[in-house]
Amino acid sequence: MKPIFIFLFCLFSIYACAQTAPRRVGFRIIGKDSINLALNEDYQMIEDSCATIIRHAHYDSRNRIYKGRFVDVSKANPSLVLSEGNYTDAGLKDGEFVSRFTNGNLQSRGSYKNNKYDGKWEVYYDNGKPRITFEASEGDIKIIDAWNEKGNKIIDNGKGNYTVNLGSITWNGKLDGGKPEGTWKAYKTDDATQTTIVKESFKKGVFQKGTTPMSDYTDASRIILINQDVLPYVNTEKMRVSPVACGGVKQKHxxxxxxxxxxxxxxxxxxxxxxxxxxxxxxxxxxxxxxxxxxxxxxxxxxxxxxxxxxxxxxxxxxxxxxxxxxxxxxxxxxxxxxxxxxxxxxxxxxxxxxxxxxxxxxxxxx
CATH class of the missing domain: 3.30.1150 (Fusion Protein Consisting Of Minor Coat Protein, Glycine Rich Linker, Tola, And A His Tag; Chain: A; Domain 2)
Structure with a gap:
């Protein structure tokens, strides 16, 4: 086993630069390209002693891509598989991917084709209750059903009012046939007044026009119906170091x-x-x-x-x-x-x- 450690400042992430003391964060290379990667619950690299998840995978360090099968297991219980899937030689997600919460409950199940969602997907809350189901083909997504955290169904057979939090921006509008319909509005997620900053219009599921305070656009919708935060294992592809060192306190939002x-x-x-x-x-x-x-x-x-x-x-x-x-x-x-x-x-x-x-x-x- 050949250990390779990343010391200090910015080789994988600018977050490492914010630390006031050197950090010993990296991964182990086994053989030609197999690696063991220590991750936190957000699938960010962290010191081995604080790892929640261990990734076993093949990694092309020159191109910074995963290749072939990977398995993420719980460090506390290595028999518990938290995520598993496959990458092509070009580093694209391909085939079935399955993820679980650290309590063992199913988090998501679905397939990719050329790094895009493909076919039917199921996503769950950590208590085991369903969160969302959707279907995808060539990147075109249709929301089938969705539930809020209280277990109330908010989208039924592709119809209902839908909200998607994309981090700093939140979109809200109606779905029909699983796709946006009518007028959709975006506001800053932290804005309690929900003042509209962008509008988009749709007709029979087809994007018509977007409007911002600066200009209009007609090239393509800016809405992303599925926030990748619901599938945290994709964060590992960024190879980012956790901004919080081992034993540190996570900064509150x-x-x-x-x-x-x-x-x-x-x-x-x-x-x-x-x-x-x-x-x-x-x-x-x-x-x-x-x-x-x-x-x-x-x-x-x-x-x-x-x-x-x-x-x-x-x-x-x-x-x-x-x-x-x-x-x-x-x-x-x-x-x-x-x-x-x-x-x-x-x-x-x-x-x-x-x-x-x-x-x-x-x-x-x-x-």
Whole structure:
């Protein structure tokens, strides 16, 4: 057995560069091209001592592709096969692929042809309940049935309202015959207001036109009906090092607080509360002076504990705080989808009898 280790910085992934100490992450070559690869639950390379999954495969290091059969097994229970399939000599997925969760439940089953989905596919949740079934031919995908995490069926025989999270972007629209129909809209996944940033139109399952704030397009739809995150074993093809070292803490996905009706509406709420008071006092004596109010946003979205953090007239500050206590609740900040506390800053700038204001939600408090 010939061990080959990857030390430090960027040979496989830029994530390794972010570490403050050298890391010993790599793989073992056995014979000509057989390898043992230590992976975490996201199918990223990690130190051997922290591996959840071990891949046994053939790897062409010059072209960085897998070839032939591969098997991924649980490190804790090597008899449990977590993923298995086959690559052509050109590194393309081919034939049946099967994956399982670390608890042994079936995760997915289906076939590829020339690296594209082919035939019928089944995808499941980790509790064993069905998640989605679809059919594919030459890359053309039709959604047959789909269920949410509660087990409720949302797509029945190709019909229903469908949402697909592609990471930073989420698409939503209706399916008919398993394909998009009518108008589909995309929004930033972390945007609680779900403000549309892209639209696409379909007629009888055929893409017609897409519209963005910058321009229209008619070449092809940007929608991907099946997010590859549901098939995590494909991450191994990228040969990326886990951004979290062995024994480290995985960084949480943080989302700041937001007003459900949008930033413009929130600004109008502030204006409606402070305008009557500011109209009654003399602010002409203040020349380009800031009043800064800071407070917290609770896990339930309530804005509270506002205080003046600037050298401004305290009486005016306290009256504005009194008015702003009536601000409506907002969508709370989240860490990995769970509500957490965060902060808000509201800044008023007074200048020769006029004023303007701005605000931001920021600095999520670590939990």
């Amino acid at each position: 943080m989302v700041n607080a937001q007003y459900p009706l949008g930033s413009t509406a929130f600004g109008e709420e502030i204006s409606a509360l402070v305008r009557p008071f500011l109209a009654k006092i003399n602010i002409s004596m203040y020349n380009n002076v800031d009043l800064v109010l800071e407070g917290t946003v609770s896990e339930s979205g309530i804005i509270n504990s506002l205080r003046n953090t600037s050298e401004f007239n305290e009486n005016i500050a306290q009256e504005l705080i009194s008015q702003l206590r009536r601000l409506p609740a907002v969508q709370p900040a989240t860490a990995d989808g769970k509500p957490i506390k965060s902060k808000i800053k509201i800044t008023f700038t007074f200048n020769l009898g006029t004023y303007r204001y701005s605000w931001r939600f920021y600095q999520i408090v670590p939990q």
